[in-house]
Amino acid sequence: MSTEAPKSPAQAQHPYSPVRDTGTGLIFVSGQLGLADGEVVAGGVAAQTRQALANLGTKLAAAGLEFRHLVKITVYLTTMDGRNTMDRIYRETLPEPLPARTCVAVAGLPYGAQVELDAIAVREDTPR
Secondary structure (H helix, E strand, O other), rough: OOOOOOOHHHOOOOOOOEEEEEEOOOOEEEEEEEEEEEEEEOOHHHHHHHHHHHHHHHHHOOOOOOOHHHEEEEEOOOOHHHHHHHHHHHHOOOOOOOOOOEEEEOOOOHHHHHEEEEEEEOOOOOOO
């Protein structure tokens, strides 16, 4: 097995579950980059935020959920200079009530991406 990092998402074989349903009503979605057709989308933070949210929506749909089921999102940016742009698209895309959120700047993201999102959702039919 090679220890060299994959140079593109198409080469990636990372050891994680894209979506994990705990059976308790909590669903965890692994980090979503702004990838389309196996590549980071062009257009910087705006385009990558839109695509990362679209990818998050796809993962939620695969679990039978929608954005309204989100309770927590963590946003990773390679620079806080893009936060206002990300915030605008985030608000345009997600319904009220907005999920709880953490936004942090990181030294780097895979494949040169500028934005990554991970999330926690909850099934509404789960007893609380």
